[in-house]
Amino acid sequence: MFGLGAWVFALFAVLLAFGALWVAGSAMNKSEDAEQAAASGGTGAKASLTEFAITPGTLNVEKDGTVAVSNDGTVEHDLVLKNTDKKTKALQPGESDAIDLGGLKAGHYTIFCSIPGHEAAGMSGHLYAGEAVPATEESGSSGASAQQLLRSNKTDDETMKKPVLDYVAQLQDGPNTKGIGNQPLPPTVLPDGTKEFRITGKVVDWEVSPGQTVKAWAYGPTGGKDEEFTVPGPLLKVDVGDKVRFVFTNKLPQSTGVHFHGMELPNSMDGVPFVTQDPILPGKTFVYEFTAVRSQVSMYHSHHHAEHQVPDGQLGVFLVGDIPIPDGLPTPARVEPMVLNDAGVIGLTLNGKSFPATLPIMAKPGETIRIDYYNEGLQIHPMHLHGITQTVVAKDGYPVAPYELDTLNVAPGERWSVLVTPRADQAGVWASHCHILTHAERADGMFGMVTTVIVQ
Numbered sequence: 001m002f003g004l005g006a007w008v009f010a011l012f013a014v015l016l017a018f019g020a021l022w023v024a025g026s027a028m029n030k031s032e033d034a035e036q037a038a039a040s041g042g043t044g045a046k047a048s049l050t051e052f053a054i055t056p057g058t059l060n061v062e063k064d065g066t067v068a069v070s071n072d073g074t075v076e077h078d079l080v081l082k083n084t085d086k087k088t089k090a091l092q093p094g095e096s097d098a099i100d101l102g103g104l105k106a107g108h109y110t111i112f113c114s115i116p117g118h119e120a121a122g123m124s125g126h127l128y129a130g131e132a133v134p135a136t137e138e139s140g141s142s143g144a145s146a147q148q149l150l151r152s153n154k155t156d157d158e159t160m161k162k163p164v165l166d167y168v169a170q171l172q173d174g175p176n177t178k179g180i181g182n183q184p185l186p187p188t189v190l191p192d193g194t195k196e197f198r199i200t201g202k203v204v205d206w207e208v209s210p211g212q213t214v215k216a217w218a219y220g221p222t223g224g225k226d227e228e229f230t231v232p233g234p235l236l237k238v239d240v241g242d243k244v245r246f247v248f249t250n251k252l253p254q255s256t257g258v259h260f261h262g263m264e265l266p267n268s269m270d271g272v273p274f275v276t277q278d279p280i281l282p283g284k285t286f287v288y289e290f291t292a293v294r295s296q297v298s299m300y301h302s303h304h305h306a307e308h309q310v311p312d313g314q315l316g317v318f319l320v321g322d323i324p325i326p327d328g329l330p331t332p333a334r335v336e337p338m339v340l341n342d343a344g345v346i347g348l349t350l351n352g353k354s355f356p357a358t359l360p361i362m363a364k365p366g367e368t369i370r371i372d373y374y375n376e377g378l379q380i381h382p383m384h385l386h387g388i389t390q391t392v393v394a395k396d397g398y399p400v401a402p403y404e405l406d407t408l409n410v411a412p413g414e415r416w417s418v419l420v421t422p423r424a425d426q427a428g429v430w431a432s433h434c435h436i437l438t439h440a441e442r443a444d445g446m447f448g449m450v451t452t453v454i455v456q
């Protein structure tokens with residue numbers, strides 16, 4: 001097994017790196033706030049609420065000051081200081097309110113919008129009441145508010161440590177949520193050699209992160225138990241030249257259609273309702289048949305109400321054969337799919353899970369892993385791997401002349417395949433995350449599109 005101590009140490013290094021970025025961002029906000037404070041008489045700050053952000057993300061307010069809050073969005077929002085009674089009223093679009101911080105202890109507070117779902121969507125931030133930066137011995141201040149601020153900062157760090165420890169604990173205790181996506185589903189081989197998959201779409205409970213269970217629109221094996229319905233759906237794999245039969249049954253509360261994204265197939269099998277077929281009504285079955293003509297890194301997903309059906313979970317990986325590896329590069333020992341999502345009930349996730357429920361990618365020194373990124377979300381995600389080079393070998397399943405990078409932009413619909421070969425001197429836990437930092441971290445620590453590559 002793994003040395004837990006080394007794990008914790010390495011993950012703290014990760015936290016420190018994130019922390020440095022955060023301090024830089026905080027310093028910028030501070031200068032903005034200073035301007036605002038000057039304009040409003042020196043004791044207050046202003047916050048703007050939109051979908052789905054609190055701007056600025058860090059508010060520095062003098063003790064007993066006020067925060068002017070405006071709803072500049074298009075739906076109802078509010079602003080609440082966690083664990084206090086300080087908050088605005090529910091603000092309609094265009095409305096404003098002020099929070100009087102009179103009597104509030106100097107310190108650090110988490111702020112958020114309490115409208116259900118808005119905090120998770122990104123409406124959270126920090127508020128510092130009192131001095132903006134803790135005074136040090138050297139600066140000559142030993143006032144009570146500075147001491148309180150340091151204590152409060154320690155509490156904040158403890159809060160941020162928790163998801164990391166929860167993630168680490170999975171190495172000993174196993175996954176911290178129910179359900180794992182991308183489970184290989186072997187086909188039934190028919191007498192003529194056709195490979196048949198029987199897949200159903202159904203709404204089931206899906207645990208995105210510990211304790212956070214949503215109603216996912218999942219794929220699973222037809223006739224399977226609810227536990228076999230996952231996000232992403234079952235991982236399907238065939239060989240080049242195979243005849244494929246995909247028998248789909250719709251148990252969703254809405255019509256749908258299954259599109260094989262990236263697959264070369266007959267027009268009538270393309271799965272786009274009103275373009276190549278009628279919608280598959282709830283309770284009905286549709287049979288897709290095609291021959292897999294070349295190697296492919298493909299996805300199967302809904303193409304009907306896709307704006308919600310796909311991010312809600314109607315997505316899966318469909319591999320054909322293997323990507324040819326250019327001369328001089330090692331053949332991968334395994335393929336690790338990493339399916340990105342950012343919307344619907346599933347939200348900011350890797351393989352249907354939000355940190356700390358994401359699973360690490362394990363690699364031995366000298367071993368080559370192929371990571372396939374699939375973007376099933378609505379936004380671009382720059383996927384950054386710390387410390388170890390990623391060598392791009394295919395785009396959308398098509399081989400490309402290999403090139404190296406550490407951050408790979410993955411746009412919606414794209415699939416990128418990279419090889420990762422850690423060296424012996426790269427042993428450790430390497431963070432791997434989307435570098436849109438609000439997709440990876442929020443006021444209470446890391447979440448969402450974060451995992452690690454563990455070289456051991």
Ligand SMILES: [Cu+2]
Pocket residue numbers: 380381382434435436439449
């Ligand atoms: Cu992202």
